[in-house]
Amino acid sequence: MIELAPSILSADFARLADEVTLAVEGGATLLHVDVMDGHFVPNITIGPPVVASLRKATELPLDVHLMIENPDLYVPAFADAGADWISVHQEATRHLNRSLDLVRKHGCQVGVVINPATPVQTLGEVLDMVDFVLVMSVNPGFGGQKFIPGSVEKIRKLVTMRNAKGVDFRIEVDGGIALDTVGDVVRAGAEILVAGNAVFGRGNPKENAEKLLKAAHEATLQKV
Ligand code: DX5
Ligand code: ZN
Secondary structure (H helix, E strand, O other), rough: OOOOOOOHHOOOOOHHHHHHHHHHHOOOEEEEEEEEEEEOOOOEEEOHHHHHHHHHHHHOOOEEEEEEEOHHHHHHHHHOOOOOOEEEHHHOOHHHHHHHHHEEEEEEEEEEEEOOOOOOHHHHHOOOOEEEEEEEEEOOOOOOOOOOOOOHHHHHHHHHHHHHHHOOOEEEEEEEOOOOOOOOOOOOOOEEEEOOOHHHHOHHHHHHHHHHHHHHHHHHHHHO
């Protein structure tokens, strides 16, 4: 099932609830929340208090993408604040198995994220532990960056690994997803589409979300 997860990073934070409502009206079924610490990535965003406010403002599951060092220190606070899904970067933790287990113990859907330069093979030993794999199709840190085309092949490889191992995880993609790139990632096997700039950047978030989902659904029909 294709799902659209708008990233609030490109929304107007002073009107966050209204922006989210519009995206939901356009078909968003998940809300992507980008957490950055100024160390793992060269930008700083939000922490648990904003997640707690969003939890009150929407019924949508909150997909919290942790771009932070020492994620284990903060998983409990984000889970308590109301995160439903939590993903940690393969590159941000020394003991990936332990970090993923910690997310599971806090009752959240477990995700692992890889940067553009990280091969999918590095996830071989944890694919049976996760509910989803998040493939970064830009270097994390900012919204509105250009899609890195090599990400499409990484999605295909993940589909192959999933079949070979007989495991069951969903594939999410994040970065530069817009009308010109969504078809390729969906045809490759991505099911959860994060989009910041394409939803909140300009125009009406409702219409933007509708158009993106329409393009994604059309692409599923072209899958071989
Ligand atoms: C990038 C973030 C993304 C970002 C996507 O570090 O993880 O979620 O908001 O933004 P767009 O869709 O504008 O590339
Ligand atoms: Zn993200």
